[in-house]
Amino acid sequence: MSVDRWPGDTGSMTDTRTRLAHTSQLGPGTLEEVRALLDAAFEGDFSDEDFEHGLGGMHALVHEGGELVGHGSVVQRRVVHRGAALRTGYVEAVAVRADRRRRGVGAAVMAALETVVARAYVLGALSASEDGAALYAGRGWTVWAGRIGALGPAGPERLPGEEGSTYVWVPPGGALLDPAGRLDFDWRDGDVL
Template sequence: MTGTRTRLAHTSQLDPGTRERIRALLDAAFEGDFGDEDFEHALGGMHALIHEDGELVAHGSVVQRRVLYRGRALRAGYVEAVAVRADRRRRGLGGLVMGALEGVVERAYVLGALSASAAGARLYEGRGWAAWGGPIGALSPAGPVRLAEEEGSTYVWFPPGGTLEDPAGRLDFDWRDGDVL
């Protein structure tokens, strides 16, 4: 990976051109299945940006979410918008992105969480992320709602020494527009 550079930056440190390049990378990587709300979900936290020879080739971000677990509101580092440019896949760049984001989670959050596609699950599982074994829900404007369609695809990761006492307990994530998770 000659000329590969990884940069961590908060959304506030991204100039408009960088944000446009991130969005273009995500649109291409998700083949048009990445909307404005999805992009909004990826903002407001830390971004891992990987450049090769000056070109953006991989991205991921981690944003703070609150997750209600057994009556406690926990700080969760929620991983969003992980993508690698199609011509650079299968070269370890996704792992570099995740390593940088896991470092943020380890230093700032109780746990990491993400919603994985079938294609992305292998990357996350290989890094120690595990599908949450219990019910998944959201704290909607009308109250808690179960999101059964997210069960089995919501993954969690704990910093060293971290865990939750009931791995089959319900996790309720804070509400947001668009796809909740």
């Protein structure tokens, strides 16, 4: 197997391959593998809606010795900020197999996804768990200091529970953001963020 590296990947993995593929390029077997990895990594706390949120965009798949050990995806969302609807690459379903953590797999996943965000979007965003926050902060993602909301069925609504765990990353040439402003994400079923 070859070793594919992405900018910023500092891992020391051997016999490792990172692949980017759109959901439409993944067969049922690969999607079942991804779902099994996510279920194990999140210890059964990864719902069908969570899985659905990670589909329809680009996936970063990290294999070691032919086994899937890391995954993440980036899907398009619209985020309203200061009256503009920003084309946002929203990072979803990032997971690393438990026995491969702290070996650069997460960095390889994020480096691949950041490449997609930098080439296709004006803003990157994600909602981080406590366990994942250090990975994102270490890669230059920052906690959004302003308010967080969603464009719900009844209109805009604030999501105070997402404040402090929503991270953003602005690629070179990306959106100019007012750090005190509000980010309103498009609505979706399940967890909005």
